[in-house]
Amino acid sequence: MKLIEFSGDHLDVLRELMNIAVGNATASIADLLKAFGTMHIPKITISDITGLKQYIQDTIPSENSHYVTKQLFGGPLGGEFIFVITDESAINFGNHLYDIDAPKDADIYDAVIELTNILSATMISRLTEELNVKVQFFVPSTQIIKGNNLIDLDEAQGYAQIIIISTQMEFQNQNINGHIFILTKDAMIQSLKDLIDHKLEELYA
Amino acid sequence: MTKPVDYPNILLDALEHGVMIVDEEFNVVYWNQWLEINTGHTYASMVGKSLLTFYPDIDYRTLQRKIRTTLRLNSPTFYDASLNNRFIPIPRNKITSSVLNTMQLQVTISPYVVDQRMVMIAVYDISDLHELKLTLQQQMKKIAQLNVELQHDKQIIDDNLLIVKTDGEFHIIEVSKAFNVFFGFEENELIGWPLQIIYSDKTPLSEYTHMKKTLQDLERWSGEIEILSKQSKALWMDAVVTPWIDHLGVLSSYTAIYHDITDKKRLELLATTDPLTKLYNRYRFDEIFDVTLMREHWKTGDSFALVIADIDHFKHINDAYGHQRGDEVLVRIAEVLRRTLREGDTLARWGGEEFIFLLPHVDALRAILVAEKLRVAVEKLSLFVNVQLSFGVSLFVAGDTQETLLNRADTALYKAKENGRNKVELL
Amino acid sequence: MKILVADDSKLARLSLIKIVKELEPSCEVIEAENGQIAVEKFQENSPSIVFLDLTMPIIDGYEALAQIIEMNPKAQVVVVTADIQSQAQAQVIALGAKMVIPKPISSEKMQTVLQQLVF
Numbered sequence: 001m002k003l004i005e006f007s008g009d010h011l012d013v014l015r016e017l018m019n020i021a022v023g024n025a026t027a028s029i030a031d032l033l034k035a036f037g038t039m040h041i042p043k044i045t046i047s048d049i050t051g052l053k054q055y056i057q058d059t060i061p062s063e064n065s066h067y068v069t070k071q072l073f074g075g076p077l078g079g080e081f082i083f084v085i086t087d088e089s090a091i092n093f094g095n096h097l098y099d100i101d102a103p104k105d106a107d108i109y110d111a112v113i114e115l116t117n118i119l120s121a122t123m124i125s126r127l128t129e130e131l132n133v134k135v136q137f138f139v140p141s142t143q144i145i146k147g148n149n150l151i152d153l154d155e156a157q158g159y160a161q162i163i164i165i166s167t168q169m170e171f172q173n174q175n176i177n178g179h180i181f182i183l184t185k186d187a188m189i190q191s192l193k194d195l196i197d198h199k200l201e202e203l204y205a
Numbered sequence: 206m207t208k209p210v211d212y213p214n215i216l217l218d219a220l221e222h223g224v225m226i227v228d229e230e231f232n233v234v235y236w237n238q239w240l241e242i243n244t245g246h247t248y249a250s251m252v253g254k255s256l257l258t259f260y261p262d263i264d265y266r267t268l269q270r271k272i273r274t275t276l277r278l279n280s281p282t283f284y285d286a287s288l289n290n291r292f293i294p295i296p297r298n299k300i301t302s303s304v305l306n307t308m309q310l311q312v313t314i315s316p317y318v319v320d321q322r323m324v325m326i327a328v329y330d331i332s333d334l335h336e337l338k339l340t341l342q343q344q345m346k347k348i349a350q351l352n353v354e355l356q357h358d359k360q361i362i363d364d365n366l367l368i369v370k371t372d373g374e375f376h377i378i379e380v381s382k383a384f385n386v387f388f389g390f391e392e393n394e395l396i397g398w399p400l401q402i403i404y405s406d407k408t409p410l411s412e413y414t415h416m417k418k419t420l421q422d423l424e425r426w427s428g429e430i431e432i433l434s435k436q437s438k439a440l441w442m443d444a445v446v447t448p449w450i451d452h453l454g455v456l457s458s459y460t461a462i463y464h465d466i467t468d469k470k471r472l473e474l475l476a477t478t479d480p481l482t483k484l485y486n487r488y489r490f491d492e493i494f495d496v497t498l499m500r501e502h503w504k505t506g507d508s509f510a511l512v513i514a515d516i517d518h519f520k521h522i523n524d525a526y527g528h529q530r531g532d533e534v535l536v537r538i539a540e541v542l543r544r545t546l547r548e549g550d551t552l553a554r555w556g557g558e559e560f561i562f563l564l565p566h567v568d569a570l571r572a573i574l575v576a577e578k579l580r581v582a583v584e585k586l587s588l589f590v591n592v593q594l595s596f597g598v599s600l601f602v603a604g605d606t607q608e609t610l611l612n613r614a615d616t617a618l619y620k621a622k623e624n625g626r627n628k629v630e631l632l
Numbered sequence: 633m634k635i636l637v638a639d640d641s642k643l644a645r646l647s648l649i650k651i652v653k654e655l656e657p658s659c660e661v662i663e664a665e666n667g668q669i670a671v672e673k674f675q676e677n678s679p680s681i682v683f684l685d686l687t688m689p690i691i692d693g694y695e696a697l698a699q700i701i702e703m704n705p706k707a708q709v710v711v712v713t714a715d716i717q718s719q720a721q722a723q724v725i726a727l728g729a730k731m732v733i734p735k736p737i738s739s740e741k742m743q744t745v746l747q748q749l750v751f
Contacts, residue, residue, distance in 0.1 A: 039720070106289070122278060
């Protein structure tokens with residue numbers, strides 16, 4: 001499998017665009033919660049499946065139970081958007097959103113899906129807007145996972161090339177914290193690279 | 206108000222899922238045919254009215270928030286499909302399964318005309334999928350339960366049975382906890398070693414050969430072997446070794462289960478009879494030999510002889526006909542020997558295929574004659590196979606001990622074998 | 633007219649510079665890719681406007697802003713940031729920035745900046 005070369009310039013562009021996307025997303029949630037969020041600079045890593053597993057284990061603590069929502073997006077650019085939030089944070093978010101003291105399980109699932117929707121829509125749309133493409137969003141799915149084994153891929157698939165964009169959503173005062181991973185692999189990395197090249201061309205034109 | 210019949214509407218009515226268009230206040234602007242059929246509400250009755258009129262019980266706060274988010278972000282929002290229905294209840298007609306009475310819906314809310322605050326809500330029936338998911342979850346629970354029980358049983362076996370597992374080359378790959386504890390080994394001490402290292406050298410080579418051959422024929426082998434503990438203490442074990450064949454029919458491993466028979470062996474030893482032939486055993490014979498040597502007054506012309514007889518080619522008989530037949534031969538030989546001996550003679554089973562005699566009140570010639578008589582009696586036996594014995598004779602002379610007599614008889618036996626078998630030799 | 637553009641992202645610098653050049657072709661542009669260089673270049677060149685990103689290595693935007701204001705309390709610093717929360721903007725104005733602009737900067741916004749700060 002030929003590795004796609006992602007140059008320093010490409011990474012710079014992606015980082016900057018993701019910066020803007022994260023800023024937008026944070027502001028969006030801040031609006032919803034009527035609170036102030038800490039913006040986290042997104043990190044970009046290029047790795048494989050084993051690397052991804054390791055990265056997730058290093059980022060997500062293993063002690064808690066997490067709501068993990070995964071949503072696919074597709075089109076000229078496609079990938080997977082993953083949002084991870086501890087059950088404690090999810091309850092806090094649900095509380096804030098619903099103003100009920102004891103939100104039911106279904107309420108929390110709803111809140112988490114809503115949060116994921118907002119985050120993915122804001123971030124991916126912003127990113128794709130800057131790259132002049134449109135993508136489609138698919139139905140997200142949520143599950144509760146104990147610990148940090150978020151993906152179950154076996155080693156046999158270990159040779160995909162994956163771009164991992166990761167950032168955090170933090171609302172300290174409300175005790176709401178979540179991790180965001182945006183993943184693209186293989187052919188989509190090439191698409192991304194082509195779109196970035198386009199963008200750079202515009203700039204130098 | 207009737208539904209317009211134009212291409213967009215024909216298309217929307219042809220869809221296999223529900224499509225409605227509503228505004229922020231839940232007023233219905235459009236209601237497609239799928240919805241008409243499955244909810245029982247017609248286009249005419251729905252359009253212009255609020256959803257609240259027909260579905261007062263759904264969570265409108267959530268719905269409104271989702272609609273607003275869709276409009277604000279200009280991007281679709283979704284209901285979580287894994288939970289019980291949070292949107293409108295649509296009855297499900299399936300009779301043959303009882304899990305879901307209303308459809309499990311996948312609901313997508315997409316922006317339609319944003320400045321008029323209108324959204325399109327699409328519903329898909331994913332009941333079958335959901336049922337499968339629930340069944341799967343149930344099965345997984347059952348499997349988890351079974352696993353717990355299995356683990357429990359495994360633990361009991363590991364704690365209580367002496368088990369050693371080897372690969373196809375008899376290298377140890379697994380040892381049960383009980384085995385390690387019983388024999389004094391550390392947890393992984395024996396892994397990788399050939400199975401042979403735990404066996405003492407008292408186990409005859411023929412036993413191994415037989416074991417290997419039986420196993421290579423992919424049959425279970427059982428027998429008695431002596432195992433050395435970590436402290437080099439020798440313990441007799443009843444062993445059952447089973448070859449395991451994988452799903453492709455290829456030999457994958459051997460499992461040996463041992464049972465401590467130290468006590469049984471001890472009892473056997475103390476008992477005086479050989480269980481198979483019912484002759485005296487070695488232990489008893491030694492006693493008699495001792496007495497014979499010590500108590501009596503022997504002189505030339507009135508001495509006693511020690512005779513050792515060995516079955517010729519007994520291994521071949523065992524290999525050709527199997528152990529059970531081999532045992533039969535031993536029993537029949539024992540019988541004929543016993544019948545042929547004189548009053549006062551002592552006969553015992555000395556080893557696997559050896560017999561030993563004490564002939565009192567004989568001289569050399571007499572001893573040879575008796576031995577010869579025995580030889581012929583065995584030769585004349587009509588069995589499924591011809592059997593013959595070779596005899597080694599030693600006559601007591603002053604100064605002889607048990608050892609010297611045994612040695613001479615052994616050497617004589619050897620000579621008889623060398624000289625063609627089915628013979629009597631005296632030294 | 634001299635301007636200083638400080639941002640660790642090459643894309644951000646180039647996009648901004650492109651827009652400025654479209655509006656003021658004769659403008660002289662000085663670039664800095666981290667906070668430390670930004671402060672140094674400010675001292676060397678005394679630009680009329682400083683476009684400052686907040687998240688930079690070595691010294692971040694906040695620190696650079698403080699140092700620049702200390703050097704020259706009349707410095708015209710425009711913070712260009714991805715964090716568009718109003719609370720974040722207020723914080724930066726309080727530290728001495730003249731304006732806060734969201735990224736990516738648009739032509740219209742740039743016109744407003746130039747009008748307010750230069751003309």
